[in-house]
Structures are given as C-alpha cells and as structure tokens.
Amino acid sequence: MRNHFVFAIVTISLVAFNAAGVQIDSNIQNKNVERTIDLTTQLVKVQHKVTLENKVKKEFSGVAYTFPVTKDVRDNLAYISIRDALKKELKATEEKTADGSLFTVSVTSSSPTPVLHIETVFSKSLEPYPTQITQNERQLVRYFGNAYFYSPYKTISQKTTVLLASKSVESYTTVKPSSHADGTITYGPYENVEPYSSEPITVHYENHSPFLTITNLERVIELSHWGNIAVEETIDILHSGAGLKGSFSRYDYQKDARNNHPSVKSYKTILPASATEVYYRDTNGNISTSAMRILKDSVELDLRPRFPLFGGWKTHYTIGYNVPSFEYLFSSGDQYLLKMRVIDHVFDDMVIEKATVKIILPEGTSNIKLIPPYSVSRSPDQVHYTYLDTVGRPVIVFSKQNLVENHIADFNLKYTFSKAFMIQEPLLIIGFLYALFLIVIVWTRLDFSITKDSSVTHHHKD
Known part of the structure; x- marks a missing residue:
C-alpha cells in the first residue's frame, strides 16, 4: 500500500516539474550513475557519482544541470551538496514547486564526460516497524525509496548500493537484477533508464543505532x-x-x-x-x-x-x-x-x-x-x-x-x-567607590546629636 502511495507522489511530482517551466536540455544525459544509500544510522545519507554526457557537443560551458527532490522526501531533506570532479562545491539554486524542489547548478568542464558528486542527507526517513517493542525485542525499521536514480535526464547505466546497519534483513523489494549479501543490497546495473523513471522499493531491517x-x-x-x-x-x-x-x-x-x-x-x-x-x-x-x-x-x-x-x-x-x-x-x-x-x-x-x-x-x-x-x-x-x-x-x-x-x-x-567603552565599567566602579567613601567621610564628620555638651559651664545669678 505504501509503495503505491510513493509511486503516486512521484508521478504527481513529474507533472509538477514539467509544469514549472524548467528548461531541461534533452541533449544532456547521465552516462553513468553510481549511487550509495547509507542506512546504517538514523539518517539516510545518499551519495551520487554522476558522469554526464552531451550528445551534441563535446564540452560543457555553463550547462545547467537539474537535480529534483520530490515532495514525499522534500520535507525530510536536511542537507544537499553538489560538487564537481575536484570536489569544489557548485552553487545550487533551488526552485520550489507545489510537489518538490529543483536544484540547478552550472557545469563548466573541458572534459566531454564531467563528473558531479551529489550528497543528500535526510532526517526522519526511517520508520520504526513495529512502532512499539518490549525491552528485550529488536528494533526494526523500514526504508521507502526508489531503485532508480530519479532524474529528468535519460540514464545510460546506473547501479545502487544500499548499506544496512546489520546483516539481519526481514524483507526487501527485489527489482531484477538485485542481490543481498551480508549488510548490503545491490540494485542494478540498469541500462537505458528513461527520464523520471520510478521503481518503488521497501527495505525492512534491524537497526540499533541511537535514534x-x-x-x-x-x-x-x-x-x-x-x-x-x-x-x-x-x-x-x-x-x-x-x-x-x-x-x-x-x-x-x-x-x-x-x-x-x-x-x-x-x-x-x-x-x-x-x-x-x-x-x-x-x-x-x-x-x-x-x-x-x-x-x-x-x-x-x-x-x-x-x-x-x-x-x-x-x-x-x-x-x-x-x-x-x-x-x-x-x-x-x-x-x-x-x-x-x-x-x-x-x-x-x-x-x-x-x-x-x-x-x-x-x-x-x-x-x-x-x-x-x-x-x-x-x-x-x-x-x-x-x-x-x-x-x-x-x-x-x-x-x-x-x-x-x-x-x-x-x-x-x-x-x-x-x-x-571598555573603561566604562571600571569608571563606574571607581565612581561608586568614590561616592561611597565620600559619604562615609561626611557621615563621620557631622554631628547629628541633639544632647547638650557637658563641657559647657552654666552660670546662675544669686
């Protein structure tokens, strides 16, 4: 049921992105994508290594490249970074739509196949299932994602590696070819994937990292x-x-x-x-x-x-x-x-x-x-x-x-x-002490007694 829900959201997002008027260069394609989804902690960390290719030109000069984030995960996106092959961060502009966000960078490279490193971190994207456990039970969580690299560009070849917190896997969605070994699930390689392709997956596994x-x-x-x-x-x-x-x-x-x-x-x-x-x-x-x-x-x-x-x-x-x-x-x-x-x-x-x-x-x-x-x-x-x-x-x-x-x-x-201003407080202290000493001096000098002085001699007439 949840998988159908995710698929529906992705489909809606596709319509919203197209309606947003974002210019997607059809000559640009993802020649190769290597994606790693790290599920070893309470965060979902996704690393993308994207090799680009221009079907017409052999160089990239200020070419706009767009990375979409759909609505179903947009609110959980805590951090995003897009860097070039030298790991220099590229300034990304975000365009929000009703159903997601589009992050666009300008790519300039003398190489015919420039490489982009895209890092995303999502919070609250792992769902405890069951939601309640006893003191001695294991903690199991579910991850909902996409077996494909969701992109407005055609992808010639791609492969996704999912890293888990343990070897204990209750279940996971199989999308041929896919495999599971120890704490790793591999999806792909997949060839000639069309733009905006989606294949929802669910991974149910044990995760005892601090939540x-x-x-x-x-x-x-x-x-x-x-x-x-x-x-x-x-x-x-x-x-x-x-x-x-x-x-x-x-x-x-x-x-x-x-x-x-x-x-x-x-x-x-x-x-x-x-x-x-x-x-x-x-x-x-x-x-x-x-x-x-x-x-x-x-x-x-x-x-x-x-x-x-x-x-x-x-x-x-x-x-x-x-x-x-x-x-x-x-x-x-x-x-x-x-x-x-x-x-x-x-x-x-x-x-x-x-x-x-x-x-x-x-x-x-x-x-x-x-x-x-x-x-x-x-x-x-x-x-x-x-x-x-x-x-x-x-x-x-x-x-x-x-x-x-x-x-x-x-x-x-x-x-x-x-x-x-640094001498203001010392001056206030000095002024306060000066005033205090002055009051004490005046106080000790003054005589406020209302009795007569005994040294005064009184003469009376006979």
Missing part, C-alpha cells in the same frame, strides 16, 4: 572583550525510535548482555580544544555520571543521562564552557569580527529539529552584521542586562530547523565597538 532527536537546542554565546567567551546550551532530547511497550525492568536491563540495544546509555559530545570550566547539569543539579577527555584538537565528553533512554523517553540538560576570545575574535581598530560555530557536535549522526542561537555582545556595540553559513531565520534583536550595564547589551538571535552534522559551520558576525 536520538534533539527537539530543541538553545545556544547562548556571551562575548566579553576582557578575553573570555562563555557558551551555554540547553538541550531537549527525545528517543525517536520504536516506543517502549510495557514496563521497564532495571534488573533485566542490567543483565542484558547484548552489544546492540535500542536504548541509549550514553553518547559523546565534542567541544572545542580550548574549552575550560565545563559543566553538565539538569533540573536536579550536576550530573556526575560523565567523563571528559582532553584531546589534541578537541574536548570529548562522554555524557551519561541519569537513566537509559528508551523509545519515547526524553531528557533535558544544560551544558556550558568557556573559551578564550582571542581564538574567535578578530579586530582592526574599532572593527571586530566574531567567528564561531553555529552548533557543536552533540552526538554522532545527530538530528536537531530546531536550534536557536543567541549572541550577547558587549554594551556599546553598533553596526552589527550577521553572515551565516547557510540560510537562517533572523529574529528581532533583544537586550540583555548584567552587572554595571546602563543601556543593556545587544543580543543577536537567529534559528534554523532540521540540522545535521553537515551544518557544523562557522558564522561571521561583524560589528563596531569603541575601546573607550
């Missing part, structure tokens, strides 16, 4: 021109795998000797190498069941929640650290540039539904310009007050939905800050 979803992440970066940057993250995590059916037995859990288990005991978070004063706490206080390793290029935290996470279970915690500002803040006169990551590595193959970043700048900052590494939603600026502030510190706020590890990239924040 953790960060439902909300708030990252606060507080910048001080006195040499320190404080970073704090508040994180909500949900185990989005098969839900736990029945009660939980800690006794059975402790004697379970399986290496692969659908629950999550711990995970590794990666912080910058210069991170110091790291803390990890939840609503009950500090969590001591964690370990920290200082490596050459990073700080590795083995975070262990207070309880193992089963399907449907949640946890909430705060993690923070300090880094020296000289590693991330650059200046020329009164012009400054802050360059830091939008997000950190929370755990392997992470999925973040929504991340909100707040950057607290010093008081007196002006001419602020945010340059994100990708499109974000900018919120109205806020004001933050701390000790000795007069007008408050500007706070830059932006957010992004559906993030994965590929989104770990630096933002640039340019602003103007006069060094004269």
Whole structure:
C-alpha cells in the first residue's frame, strides 16, 4: 500500500516539474550513475557519482544541470551538496514547486564526460516497524525509496548500493537484477533508464543505532572583550525510535548482555580544544555520571543521562564552557569580527529539529552584521542586562530547523565597538567607590546629636 502511495507522489511530482517551466536540455544525459544509500544510522545519507554526457557537443560551458527532490522526501531533506570532479562545491539554486524542489547548478568542464558528486542527507526517513517493542525485542525499521536514480535526464547505466546497519534483513523489494549479501543490497546495473523513471522499493531491517532527536537546542554565546567567551546550551532530547511497550525492568536491563540495544546509555559530545570550566547539569543539579577527555584538537565528553533512554523517553540538560576570545575574535581598530560555530557536535549522526542561537555582545556595540553559513531565520534583536550595564547589551538571535552534522559551520558576525567603552565599567566602579567613601567621610564628620555638651559651664545669678 505504501509503495503505491510513493509511486503516486512521484508521478504527481513529474507533472509538477514539467509544469514549472524548467528548461531541461534533452541533449544532456547521465552516462553513468553510481549511487550509495547509507542506512546504517538514523539518517539516510545518499551519495551520487554522476558522469554526464552531451550528445551534441563535446564540452560543457555553463550547462545547467537539474537535480529534483520530490515532495514525499522534500520535507525530510536536511542537507544537499553538489560538487564537481575536484570536489569544489557548485552553487545550487533551488526552485520550489507545489510537489518538490529543483536544484540547478552550472557545469563548466573541458572534459566531454564531467563528473558531479551529489550528497543528500535526510532526517526522519526511517520508520520504526513495529512502532512499539518490549525491552528485550529488536528494533526494526523500514526504508521507502526508489531503485532508480530519479532524474529528468535519460540514464545510460546506473547501479545502487544500499548499506544496512546489520546483516539481519526481514524483507526487501527485489527489482531484477538485485542481490543481498551480508549488510548490503545491490540494485542494478540498469541500462537505458528513461527520464523520471520510478521503481518503488521497501527495505525492512534491524537497526540499533541511537535514534536520538534533539527537539530543541538553545545556544547562548556571551562575548566579553576582557578575553573570555562563555557558551551555554540547553538541550531537549527525545528517543525517536520504536516506543517502549510495557514496563521497564532495571534488573533485566542490567543483565542484558547484548552489544546492540535500542536504548541509549550514553553518547559523546565534542567541544572545542580550548574549552575550560565545563559543566553538565539538569533540573536536579550536576550530573556526575560523565567523563571528559582532553584531546589534541578537541574536548570529548562522554555524557551519561541519569537513566537509559528508551523509545519515547526524553531528557533535558544544560551544558556550558568557556573559551578564550582571542581564538574567535578578530579586530582592526574599532572593527571586530566574531567567528564561531553555529552548533557543536552533540552526538554522532545527530538530528536537531530546531536550534536557536543567541549572541550577547558587549554594551556599546553598533553596526552589527550577521553572515551565516547557510540560510537562517533572523529574529528581532533583544537586550540583555548584567552587572554595571546602563543601556543593556545587544543580543543577536537567529534559528534554523532540521540540522545535521553537515551544518557544523562557522558564522561571521561583524560589528563596531569603541575601546573607550571598555573603561566604562571600571569608571563606574571607581565612581561608586568614590561616592561611597565620600559619604562615609561626611557621615563621620557631622554631628547629628541633639544632647547638650557637658563641657559647657552654666552660670546662675544669686
């Protein structure tokens, strides 16, 4: 039933793409396509190696090549990258239609058969089936896809390799020729596949990789021109795998000797190498069941929640650290540039539904310009007050939905800050102490007594 549904959506998408008025060069064809679908984690990672060919010309000069993403998977697309043979990223323009998106790049190459490397990452594309399991059952998931490389161009030859998380496969759709060996399913090679061809497939297999979803992440970066940057993250995590059916037995859990288990005991978070004063706490206080390793290029935290996470279970915690500002803040006169990551590595193959970043700048900052590494939603600026502030510190706020590890990239924040503002707080402290001492001096010098002085001699007439 689901396969027919997917096929129907693909057919609708074909009509929508044709109606969108996108110019597809019929002389361009996919000479060879090698596609790898990685299903070893909770993410679906698809790598395409596409060799192009022009039936008329022997060279490519600004030729437009279009890669379609249909509506049934468009909302799950977290990341896409298109690179040339030298792995140089090509700028892709996206055209949205009612039933999907079209990503178009310009291809220029002296080779008659240029190569494109297309990488896509999809979140929430694996469906737990069954949706609920007991504590000792295996976690099985289903993947729905296409045996063919979906393209508006004719494909001369193509082959697809599906990588699984285990050798245990309940079932999979066979499309001749296709084969299954250990943890790999191979579809093809298929010859002379027409444009927009579709052959729906379903793979039902065992997958015990951590199905953790960060439902909300708030990252606060507080910048001080006195040499320190404080970073704090508040994180909500949900185990989005098969839900736990029945009660939980800690006794059975402790004697379970399986290496692969659908629950999550711990995970590794990666912080910058210069991170110091790291803390990890939840609503009950500090969590001591964690370990920290200082490596050459990073700080590795083995975070262990207070309880193992089963399907449907949640946890909430705060993690923070300090880094020296000289590693991330650059200046020329009164012009400054802050360059830091939008997000950190929370755990392997992470999925973040929504991340909100707040950057607290010093008081007196002006001419602020945010340059994100990708499109974000900018919120109205806020004001933050701390000790000795007069007008408050500007706070830059932006957010992004559906993030994965590929989104770990630096933002640039340019602003103007006069060094004269750096002496504002010391002057306020000096002025306060001066006023305090002055009040004390005046207070001790004045006599507010209403009694008579005993040294005064009173004379009375007889």
